[in-house]
Amino acid sequence: xxxRRAYLNAHIVDPASSTDGPxxxxxxxxxxxxxxxxxxxxxxxxxxxxxxxxxIMAPGLIDGRVFVGEPGAEYRETLATAGEAAAAGGVTTFxxxxxxxxxxxxxxxxxxxxxxxxxxAKVRVKIAAALTKGLSGAEMxxxxxxxxxGAIAFTDGRRSIESALxxxxxxxxxxxxxxxxxxxVEEPSLAANGVxxxxxxxxxxxxxxxxxxxxxxxxxxDLQLVALTGGxxxxxxxxxxxxxxxxxxxxxxxxxxxxxVSVNHLTLNEIDVGAYRTFCKMSPPLRAETDRMAMxxxxxxxxxxxxxxxxxxxxxxxxxxxxxxxxxxxxxxxTLLPALLRLVHAGDLTCLELIAALTLRPADLFGLPQGxxxxxxxxxxxxxxxxxxxxxxxNDLRSRSKNTPFDEARFVGRxxxxxxxxxxxxDYRPTGTTS
Amino acid sequence: xxxxxxxxxxxxxxxxxGIEGLSRPDIEFLLDKAETAVGLSRQVExxxxxxxxxxxxxxxxxxxxxxxxxxxxxxxxxxxxxMNMAVGASSVKKxxxxxxxxxxxxxxxxxxxxxxxxxxxxVELLANQVDCAVVNAGDGAHEHPTQALLDALxxxxxxxxxQRLTVAICGDIxxxxxxxSNIILLNALDARVRVIAPSTLxxxxxDRFGVEVFNTMEEGLKDVDVVMMxxxxxxxxxxxxxxxxxEYFQVxxxxxxxxxxxxxxxxxxxxxxxxxxxxxxxxxxxxxxxVIRDQVEMGVAVRMxxxxxxxxxSNGAPL
Numbered sequence: 001x002x003x004r005r006a007y008l009n010a011h012i013v014d015p016a017s018s019t020d021g022p023x024x025x026x027x028x029x030x031x032x033x034x035x036x037x038x039x040x041x042x043x044x045x046x047x048x049x050x051x052x053x054x055x056i057m058a059p060g061l062i063d064g065r066v067f068v069g070e071p072g073a074e075y076r077e078t079l080a081t082a083g084e085a086a087a088a089g090g091v092t093t094f095x096x097x098x099x100x101x102x103x104x105x106x107x108x109x110x111x112x113x114x115x116x117x118x119x120x121a122k123v124r125v126k127i128a129a130a131l132t133k134g135l136s137g138a139e140m141x142x143x144x145x146x147x148x149x150g151a152i153a154f155t156d157g158r159r160s161i162e163s164a165l166x167x168x169x170x171x172x173x174x175x176x177x178x179x180x181x182x183x184x185v186e187e188p189s190l191a192a193n194g195v196x197x198x199x200x201x202x203x204x205x206x207x208x209x210x211x212x213x214x215x216x217x218x219x220x221x222d223l224q225l226v227a228l229t230g231g232x233x234x235x236x237x238x239x240x241x242x243x244x245x246x247x248x249x250x251x252x253x254x255x256x257x258x259x260x261v262s263v264n265h266l267t268l269n270e271i272d273v274g275a276y277r278t279f280c281k282m283s284p285p286l287r288a289e290t291d292r293m294a295m296x297x298x299x300x301x302x303x304x305x306x307x308x309x310x311x312x313x314x315x316x317x318x319x320x321x322x323x324x325x326x327x328x329x330x331x332x333x334x335t336l337l338p339a340l341l342r343l344v345h346a347g348d349l350t351c352l353e354l355i356a357a358l359t360l361r362p363a364d365l366f367g368l369p370q371g372x373x374x375x376x377x378x379x380x381x382x383x384x385x386x387x388x389x390x391x392x393x394x395n396d397l398r399s400r401s402k403n404t405p406f407d408e409a410r411f412v413g414r415x416x417x418x419x420x421x422x423x424x425x426x427d428y429r430p431t432g433t434t435s
Numbered sequence: 436x437x438x439x440x441x442x443x444x445x446x447x448x449x450x451x452x453g454i455e456g457l458s459r460p461d462i463e464f465l466l467d468k469a470e471t472a473v474g475l476s477r478q479v480e481x482x483x484x485x486x487x488x489x490x491x492x493x494x495x496x497x498x499x500x501x502x503x504x505x506x507x508x509x510x511x512x513x514x515x516x517x518m519n520m521a522v523g524a525s526s527v528k529k530x531x532x533x534x535x536x537x538x539x540x541x542x543x544x545x546x547x548x549x550x551x552x553x554x555x556x557x558v559e560l561l562a563n564q565v566d567c568a569v570v571n572a573g574d575g576a577h578e579h580p581t582q583a584l585l586d587a588l589x590x591x592x593x594x595x596x597x598q599r600l601t602v603a604i605c606g607d608i609x610x611x612x613x614x615x616s617n618i619i620l621l622n623a624l625d626a627r628v629r630v631i632a633p634s635t636l637x638x639x640x641x642d643r644f645g646v647e648v649f650n651t652m653e654e655g656l657k658d659v660d661v662v663m664m665x666x667x668x669x670x671x672x673x674x675x676x677x678x679x680x681x682e683y684f685q686v687x688x689x690x691x692x693x694x695x696x697x698x699x700x701x702x703x704x705x706x707x708x709x710x711x712x713x714x715x716x717x718x719x720x721x722x723x724x725x726v727i728r729d730q731v732e733m734g735v736a737v738r739m740x741x742x743x744x745x746x747x748x749s750n751g752a753p754l
Contacts, residue, residue, distance in 0.1 A: 200640025204455075206555035206577030206612060209639055276556030320534050322554030324575065 010052035015356035016372035027379040030421035059359040060092025060380035065308035072101025077313040083121030084398040085333040087426035090382035090415040093124040099157035105130035107149040122425040128153040155182035171231030190214035212240035235259035239284040241294035248303035262310035278326035313401030341413035383417040446744040453578035468740035485747040486515035489546040509738035537564040568745040583616035585737040606665030631655035656696040
């Protein structure tokens with residue numbers, strides 16, 4: 001393979017250069033050589049090329065929160081199946097959470113995942129290692145060594161660090177390594193038995209609720225400790241207006257505080273739980289419509305930095321229980337972009353704003369060279385038709401678990417091609433190549 | 436010459452999962468049918484044959500003496516073969532899922548399954564997996580429709596109507612499926628509903644349920660026609676939701692002085708089993724205004740009406 005290839009006649013959306021218009025992309029040896037209106041049939045000469053037919057080309061999506069079942073729960077998801085799902089969703093890099101069995105709290109595990117992912121996953125897998133040993137919330141892991149081994153962030157995944165003292169020390173210690181600390185913001189005692197958003201709707205269903213204060217109290221504590229220690233902090237998932245406002249204030253005060261929101265909290269609300277739909281059971285719970293609207297606005301203003309899928313494969317058997325007894329979590333890699341395009345079609349976000357929260361901003365947060373269609377950057381990109389209508393059948397999902405809240409949902413917009421380091425890893429509708 | 440029934444009405448629901456979703460005519464149809472069942476139950480010969488040959492399974496995941504025996508008696512009086520599943524000793528304890536249990540029972544070809552479960556929504560989940568009619572006998576803190584129907588029947592028989600009566604539901608509204616079903620039903624029949632409870636025992640968003648909310652018995656009981664007491668689980672009294680039984684009775688218990696605040700002819704109701712001296716005093720529970728024993732009798736009648744409405748229509752003479 002000569003390694004040089006051109007993609008012509010695309011509509012380029014690249015937040016790094018604020019590009020939102022026609023153009024092409026020239027790739028060589030897995031990296032981008034040139035991007036823009038200059039890349040045309042006339043300028044590329046003999047280079048093999050592909051016609052993008054006006055579809056949107058964006059940097060490959062970077063998903064900052066993905067749970068994988070390997071090692072320990074391969075029946076839910078392996079690195080290979082997560083990679084397939086990611087590729088089909090236009091995700092070229094995902095950050096894997098440490099909630100595996102064994103937990104990713106040791107450099108040997110980081111090494112194992114890197115080798116496994118390199119051998120079996122179609123997309124780039126980055127690792128968020130555990131903050132505390134065994135996710136126990138007590139003793140810190142070897143943060144320095146883990147970072148050296150390749151962990152790009154530290155988190156206890158689904159768990160909040162309960163002890164303020166432990167969290168303070170973690171923020172203090174990680175600062176010396178400039179390591180990113182991600183925390184699940186939930187005050188455990190307030191959230192205790194809750195299974196959905198607290199309010200009229202939960203009360204009518206007879207379900208115990210989780211108030212938004214369970215999130216804001218935990219977030220407030222974390223942010224005060226960030227102010228005290230100066231650590232780099234990321235609230236993994238926020239879901240309510242008050243939390244977005246609080247993060248915005250911390251940013252104004254100059255603290256290294258960022259946060260993420262899941263696609264579910266941007267596109268669904270508590271009403272979607274309907275008649276006890278367990279695929280809509282997640283933590284934090286789906287909130288009120290006013291919170292959903294506030295989260296979209298927070299993405300637009302930048303108060304919320306990144307959008308994640310929070311892909312959490314759960315065996316359908318563990319979901320076929322009464323709501324209170326069913327497991328939390330929803331898969332999301334494959335539906336990430338189609339679901340979010342609803343916001344673009346509804347006029348809530350521009351395509352550029354949406355793509356920024358899925359590419360450039362997470363790349364900057366995690367210190368990755370991807371997330372931009374710039375010369376020298378890795379040739380990771382997605383090609384999608386923003387207007388193609390389709391209906392999701394969950395049995396078609398590549399993920400090993402089918403627990404999607406979007407089953408039978410109507411989407412407008414579909415991923416057509418995903419390229420990682422210049423190699424096509426997903427092709428929905430193979431297009432003709434001319435040379 | 437016989438005139439055709441002026442209001443032909445049929446109950447068009449496959450299951451009874453809650454009061455939510457029932458129309459006012461549905462509710463009145465069931466109450467009217469239950470009136471007839473009261474007559475049958477008061478005869479020496481108490482048996483009809485409307486459900487002869489039908490199989491009824493009572494599947495109770497939560498222990499309940501009175502509701503289960505009430506459903507059992509209702510089924511037997513209609514001539515059904517009634518089987519009680521003792522869940523404590525069954526495979527559910529061995530880790531079989533609710534749905535596996537449903538599929539297994541379904542294969543036994545029952546005509547009706549009566550289910551009580553400790554989780555909200557569990558009965559609906561089961562109903563979606565079986566071919567027969569399902570009656571919710573209580574699911575978590577969600578609904579307990581036959582209790583609300585029997586309460587309405589009791590009120591209607593004692594007062595002649597439900598419409599425009601003021602009903603106060605007192606106690607642990609937060610965890611009560613009885614309260615939820617009653618609030619929906621009483622609103623559907625145009626009663627005025629009040630809830631009286633300490634704020635820790637009220638669910639979030641209660642103000643949007645179509646009720647007036649009170650935090651003292653003194654204010655809430657003024658001019659009410661019906662006082663409906665709820666049972667307070669003992670495990671919720673040890674300082675978690677309220678500090679002690681003693682304090683609860685003194686502040687929220689129903690005693691003769693408090694009852695005197697209500698209308699002189701106010702009814703006293705309780706779904707049972709009662710904690711005497713915790714939410715209700717014995718003088719009131721056994722006093723002249725109490726219709727607590729009538730509620731038990733109406734329970735059988737209402738359950739007969741529900742069973743017949745769901746599975747007894749296609750053959751046999753109606754009640």
